[in-house]
Amino acid sequence: MRSPDAMHPVAKAIWYIESHFGRAIALSEIAGMAGMSRHHLSRRFSEMTGQTLNRYLRARRLSEAARQLAGGAGNILTVALDAGYGSHEAFTRAFREEFGLTPETLRARRDLSGLTLQEPIRMSALEKSSLSTPRIETLDAFTIVGLGADFAPGKAAGIPALWQKFNDYFGHIPGQVGNTAFGLCAVLEGKPGFRYVAGVRAPKCDDLPAELETIAVPAQSWAMFLHQGHVNGIPSTVDAAFRTWLPVSGRTAAAFPDMLEFYGEDFDPETGLGRIEIWLPLADEMTKS
Numbered sequence: 001m002r003s004p005d006a007m008h009p010v011a012k013a014i015w016y017i018e019s020h021f022g023r024a025i026a027l028s029e030i031a032g033m034a035g036m037s038r039h040h041l042s043r044r045f046s047e048m049t050g051q052t053l054n055r056y057l058r059a060r061r062l063s064e065a066a067r068q069l070a071g072g073a074g075n076i077l078t079v080a081l082d083a084g085y086g087s088h089e090a091f092t093r094a095f096r097e098e099f100g101l102t103p104e105t106l107r108a109r110r111d112l113s114g115l116t117l118q119e120p121i122r123m124s125a126l127e128k129s130s131l132s133t134p135r136i137e138t139l140d141a142f143t144i145v146g147l148g149a150d151f152a153p154g155k156a157a158g159i160p161a162l163w164q165k166f167n168d169y170f171g172h173i174p175g176q177v178g179n180t181a182f183g184l185c186a187v188l189e190g191k192p193g194f195r196y197v198a199g200v201r202a203p204k205c206d207d208l209p210a211e212l213e214t215i216a217v218p219a220q221s222w223a224m225f226l227h228q229g230h231v232n233g234i235p236s237t238v239d240a241a242f243r244t245w246l247p248v249s250g251r252t253a254a255a256f257p258d259m260l261e262f263y264g265e266d267f268d269p270e271t272g273l274g275r276i277e278i279w280l281p282l283a284d285e286m287t288k289s
Contacts, residue, residue, distance in 0.1 A: 008243060009034040009035060009036050009041060009044060010034070010048050013031075013034045013053065014056075014120065016030050017056070017057055017060060018060075018120055024084045025057065025084070027041075027042070027053065035247060036242065039187040040242060040253065041053065043153065043187070044239055044242060045153075046153035047156070047238070047239060048239060052152075052192055054192070058094070061083040061084055062094060062098045062099070062118075063118045063119070065080070065082070065083040065095065066095075066112060069106045069107040070109075070110050070112045071110070072107065072110060073107060077091075099115050099116075131241060131244050131245060132225060134223040134225045134241075134245065134280070135223075135224050136221060136222070137224060138219075139220070140219050141216065141217060141218050142201055143201070143202065143214050144184055144197060144199040144200065144201060144202075144214070145199050145205070145208065145212055145215075146166055146169075146182070146199020146200065146212060147165055147166045147169070147198050147212060148195055148196065148197040148215075149162050149195070149196060150188060150193055150194070150196075151193055151194055153194075156235075162198050163183075163198045163269060164269075165198075167269065169209075169212065170200065173212070174202065174203075174207065175205065176200050177200065177201035178200075178201070178265065180200070180201070180264055181198070181267070182197075182198075182200065182201065182260055182262055182263070183198055183199075183260065184196065184217070185257055185258040185259050185261075186257045186258050187258050197215055215257075217256075217260075218254075218256065220281050220283070221281075221282040222260075222281055222282060223245065223246075223249070223251070223282060224262070224277050224280075225237060225241050225278045225280070226275075226277055227276040227278055230273060231272040234278065238259060238278055241278055241280050242280075245280075251282045251283075251284065252282065253281060253282065254281035255283070256281070257281060259278060260278075260279035260281075261277075261278060262277040262278075262279055263276055264276070264277075
């Protein structure tokens with residue numbers, strides 16, 4: 001196995017989980033080892049694997065517990081503790097939810113057939129993406145008016161439908177600035193997932209339709225990356241910005257928003273092609289060496 005220092009942050013998280021099955025692991029601990037904040041790691045993990053970090057950790061531990069039980073483990077409480085559960089009862093509930101049978105039943109039958117086990121994600125599958133050098137710009141505060149929706153981690157498939165709905169408003173929002181658009185991503189407070197707003201730059205207005213919302217974007221600096229290719233490839237560019245550029249840039253990502261997608265005037269929503277930029281908010285000035 002490669003040294004963890006050479007790994008992709010998501011691969012580091014997987015490596016750490018696989019190396020620490022014997023005790024409870026906090027998300028903050030995994031994030032610290034991976035060199036990212038909890039919400040950034042959780043988002044990158046979901047985008048690249050299609051499932052939440054919590055869900056993966058839970059499924060991996062229960063899958064390893066199932067293997068022990070099918071092998072005739074003598075003490076179910078010991079298996080439960082090794083899987084991070086504090087009691088036999090909590091372990092049994094989680095095990096039944098995951099596999100549809102109790103730990104006792106599996107130990108008695110000693111057969112894993114019919115169970116869907118979570119195997120370790122192959123870290124070699126997390127390919128690196130090329131990334132252009134960003135330009136750095138400092139912008140005054142501005143507002144985005146648009147349609148928003150909450151998305152669960154790894155469940156961003158509904159974003160194109162949100163854009164289709166917003167296209168009916170595009171060009172008809174009072175004070176709309178130009179013919180460019182923005183996709184704003186922000187982490188949700190107190191629960192997994194993120195909020196996505198499809199919108200345009202426009203001043204705050206009291207006469208907007210009730211379904212539209214206004215988001216205040218603070219004055220700050222931005223690292224602006226040109227996205228190459230189809231709109232569907234945006235997650236790879238976002239991941240590369242956080243994974244490749246940010247750790248060596250001497251900069252720190254700001255707290256809000258998580259990022260912005262910028263769609264130029266030539267972007268064609270029918271083909272998914274045209275100028276797209278990923279704007280990463282920066283919290284501070286570059287560290288001087």
